[in-house]
Amino acid sequence: MMSARFQFLIRAAFAALALVAGLISPTAHAAEKLYGGIATDGKHSRIFWVLPETDGKAAEAAALAECRKAGGKECKVLSWFSDSCMVYARNSVQDLFPGNSVSPEMAAKKAIRRCTAGSPDGKCRLTTMPLCVGPGYSAADMQAPVKATPADLERLSAKLNQREYWGAIAENEEGGLLYADGYPNENDALSKLLDWEDCKGCRKVLTYTDSCVGLAWPKGAKGRGTNFTALNPDPKTARDESRAACTAKTGSPACVAMVRCSGRPYIDGYAGEGEKPN
Incomplete structure (x- = not known):
């Protein structure tokens, strides 16, 4: 017959295992993910975003609502993203090109590269600073899209654009x-x-x-x-x-x-x- 002390140790061990299993289970991990949603108007002249949200579809819906609230015409969803950074580059005919990465600068670089590759005149510029959501991003990363001026966007766009003219x-x-x-x-x-x-x-x-x-x-x-x-x-x-x-x-x-x-x-x-x- 097991002693009371031994039974207590076994119960404690099982409790610890259950706790660890709960922490690493897919359900628990998924609940920690954060999402952002991005929308634009019919002419691609403005970008609207909402973050953080706990669901991709909810993030898209919130971004769409933000576009309409701001008076955007023919608002439409562009994308949702999670635990990463997303940004769009726009060319001279208002086409949009996405860039996504865990790194803010890499996301911007991808957007600019796609834009220049798909634009004969190469006239591409970021629409916003990278939009980032999830753990690990600094306050500066989170505030950059809100604080950025047109001059800031041009400086980063020019830095990342390797095309010559x-x-x-x-x-x-x-x-x-x-x-x-x-x-x-x-x-x-x-x-x-x-x-x-x-x-x-x-x-x-x-x-x-x-x-x-x-x-x-x-x-x-x-x-x-x-x-x-x-x-x-x-x-x-x-x-x-x-x-x-x-x-x-x-x-x-x-x-x-x-x-x-x-x-x-x-x-x-x-x-x-x-x-x-x-």
Whole structure:
């Protein structure tokens, strides 16, 4: 017959085993998971999120409700996520590309990579800072999406975007200048330009990236060798410097000028873009 002390030890051991089993059981583990939900409007112009929730569908429903509450039109769910970070990148035609990872920066990097891979012009930017839910994330991680400014989003997007933006200038056989910009590498910028039908007998003038080029020539001038260029990161300065070079070299008071820029800093436009030579 077992002693009372021995029976007590056995009962204690079984109780401990039951407690451990409960802690590692799938049901207990699932109850610890936290979820976030993300929604957007019909034009993908804004991102709405809610976290933490204890269920994926509940998180989606809450995000959808948040979109409608904020006045979003044609609101729709994008996704739910759990114990990780999720973020979307948006391109110039409002397409959205997701990135998910336990690391905030890796989630952002995935979103930017998918966006640039699926966007010919490569003009991609994060819609928010990474949205994170679950244990292990700092207060800074949790507050980043709320506090981020457009400048903050651009800085991180530019840091993660490995795509380049190259431009090329060529002169045709009649002396006219042609340009192409926004290409992912120098060779593409030049080869695509030289392949244009209008670029008959063209020869390379220059290639450039992360800069602007001013193009100037005396009004009414024809033939090769009558054009002048100037590189400068500031579009107005580049244009003015090319005009000044034209005037200094030709003595003409009627030099006309224009400007083209290529690089990440110019993807939202720049002063003088689309203006005719004047």
